[in-house]
Amino acid sequence: MASILECTNSSKSIFDHDISASRFSARPLYLQARDAIAQRIAAGDWKPHTAIPNEADLAREFGVSPGTMRKALDLAEAERLVTRRQGRGTFVTDPTSDDQVERYNCIRGRDGKRAGKEIEVLSLLETTVNERECLRLHLRLRERVIRIRRLRLADGRPYMLEDVVLPARLYPNLTHETASERTVVMAQKFGVLLGKGEERVSIGNAAPDVASALQVDEGHTIMRLDRVIYTLQDKPAEWRMGHCLMDGRYYLSELR
Amino acid sequence: MASILECTNSSKSIFDHDISASRFSARPLYLQARDAIAQRIAAGDWKPHTAIPNEADLAREFGVSPGTMRKALDLAEAERLVTRRQGRGTFVTDPTSDDQVERYNCIRGRDGKRAGKEIEVLSLLETTVNERECLRLHLRLRERVIRIRRLRLADGRPYMLEDVVLPARLYPNLTHETASERTVVMAQKFGVLLGKGEERVSIGNAAPDVASALQVDEGHTIMRLDRVIYTLQDKPAEWRMGHCLMDGRYYLSELR
DNA sequence: AAGTGGTCTAGACCACTCA
């Protein structure tokens, strides 16, 4: 019997989706079920904001018990793939919704609110990886990357210069327009599901190009934000080096 | 039948521990069971590194089903109360062990390793809260706090001046010696179970007292680390303001 | 071989939402 992982089409036959035949596989059923859910969301079979079938139906469709399906859904919710509400249903999380869009943005203004939303693309280039990118993004030599230099603005004023590097494989034919979107929006357009990230925050001084872009003197103290975001499958999906003016702003870190 | 929450003594009677009678309580059984586990660990009934009874025994003792007890243990593990290892058992996590002690310390050296461990207490004072402390620690007016000023050193050199504020109620009769321990060690000595934290990172300049403590010029650029750590019950347990030299160091933030 | 946690089943009833 075919694994659910091979079936991203819209066939309704329960047989195509049944994963109970792979119960002798090494991977636990609840993880396979979670994978199947992720797959459908990534492929766009299930759109953001829409309800997915209820637990019992999904369990029947995938050929697992309700308890196992629940465990898969619990995991999917923890990974922000879905949102569940008692009495209402299970909904596909929209990563571009107001409460999710700033998921990886830790910069806050004096008022505690997140900093500005405007983004201006300065340059966009597809090329071959250099050594640093290779290390940071775990790519092979000669793989292609997309380099984006862009500016973030708050109230019309630039506060952060970003150098974004993306594996070209994940974002084929990226346009200038898409490059001006936030990371989560770009990812969603290409069916990339984002998971954990890691950011290294340090203090630095504005190099000439950074200073002119941010409209400050050369050598101005800035915060350097060196961030890598991984996909749900733990593959690097973005490396961003940010150069941020911190007057009146702070970086908010959640500790667990 | 008595709730488990009232029983922190070492009585072995299963009746004293049974929480099934509170199944009509608003609080779900698995949360009550988790609370009971936390209580015993905080009270020192179960010591770090020791094994606790297996799932089936705990389920019988608490009067719940194995599935419910498992859910409680899953939660306790996510909260770092216990560590479970297949085939071996469930063990009380030692918050002062090497891999846990630096849980809230995000400062890393050039090599990616955590910064130095030495701590030198400069001053220790019990007093009444001021306004800022009141806000940060959610305390009532006139509550008592302990203020600790201390220095962190790496390779014998100071790199961070810390102003730590603790609610005196949680840390009765804190000694100078205990004040030189890390947060997690202090908390463990007083049976305080720590949960989430939140840190605001900004850039600042060393005030005169900070500069002299860190052996740098006044006005030297530093990173300000404004951190609040909460207990597992979401009550503030510590407010720390750190003033940190960042030459060659960075702040590591995990994004989820 | 015995004991542990990890996975999985197949139900039950409750709390909540909405038409």
Next chain:
DNA sequence: GAGTGGTCTAGACCACTTG
């Protein structure tokens, strides 16, 4: 009242560790 997720039960078998 019908449908949803949330909680809870009472087992089964498997994978892993240790004596």
